[in-house]
Amino acid sequence: DQQVKQNSPSLSVQEGRISILNCDYTNSMFDYFLWYKKYPAEGPTFLISISSIKDKNEDGRFTVFLNKSAKHLSLHIVPSQPGDSAVYFCAASGSGNTGKLIFGQGTTLQVKP
Amino acid sequence: EPEVTQTPSHQVTQMGQEVILRCVPISNHLYFYWYRQILGQKVEFLVSFYNNEISEKSEIFDDQFSVERPDGSNFTLKIRSTKLEDSAMYFCASNLDRAANEKLFFGSGTQLSVL
Numbered sequence: 001d002q003q004v005k006q007n008s009p010s011l012s013v014q015e016g017r018i019s020i021l022n023c024d025y026t027n028s029m030f031d032y033f034l035w036y037k038k039y040p041a042e043g044p045t046f047l048i049s050i051s052s053i054k055d056k057n058e059d060g061r062f063t064v065f066l067n068k069s070a071k072h073l074s075l076h077i078v079p080s081q082p083g084d085s086a087v088y089f090c091a092a093s094g095s096g097n098t099g100k101l102i103f104g105q106g107t108t109l110q111v112k113p
Numbered sequence: 114e115p116e117v118t119q120t121p122s123h124q125v126t127q128m129g130q131e132v133i134l135r136c137v138p139i140s141n142h143l144y145f146y147w148y149r150q151i152l153g154q155k156v157e158f159l160v161s162f163y164n165n166e167i168s169e170k171s172e173i174f175d176d177q178f179s180v181e182r183p184d185g186s187n188f189t190l191k192i193r194s195t196k197l198e199d200s201a202m203y204f205c206a207s208n209l210d211r212a213a214n215e216k217l218f219f220g221s222g223t224q225l226s227v228l
Contacts, residue, residue, distance in 0.1 A: 041222075043117070043204050043221050044156065044219045049216065091156075099146065099208060099215070099217070100161060103155050103156040
């Protein structure tokens, strides 16, 4: 099942710079896209989401962009902070309001001081 | 902030044994889920549960798996006869509404190791 893909397993950026995490999907029926962050020994925590009818959603330092024609979304973190170092999962929610999420493989972000 | 609690944090069992993973969802939440993550792989949906019955389950959730809400606070996942490939981190999650944009709250997980 490769409906949601994060092709970059890891990303390293300098503190204060922009982090861009990418995600591709194949199923055009997805209604919502969400980003979760995961620290070691913890469960995923919700970060930000975007509806399929929008192309941008912003929350503080975090912005998610959605390009439906390309079936691509990205998460921008600016400025990046060392505390942002974690695994970031892209997830998609299908139609039917089932509550089921389909996750990508995750990208490990390291923000260097 | 309220949180989902999972016990134990680590569980080691012998192949063929039964295990029960326990979760206490957030108290006013109505929808409950189990996900798992095999080391190095994606977080995968197992099952969703509402109103004391399964709403949806994945292909992984075969008849070796069962879920139960035995009382008003606990939500359990039972694996009847564990296999080596059941070794994974199991996450419980809950939310108030299963709308597509409703975020899930995840517990810290139970690391299951089947020997």
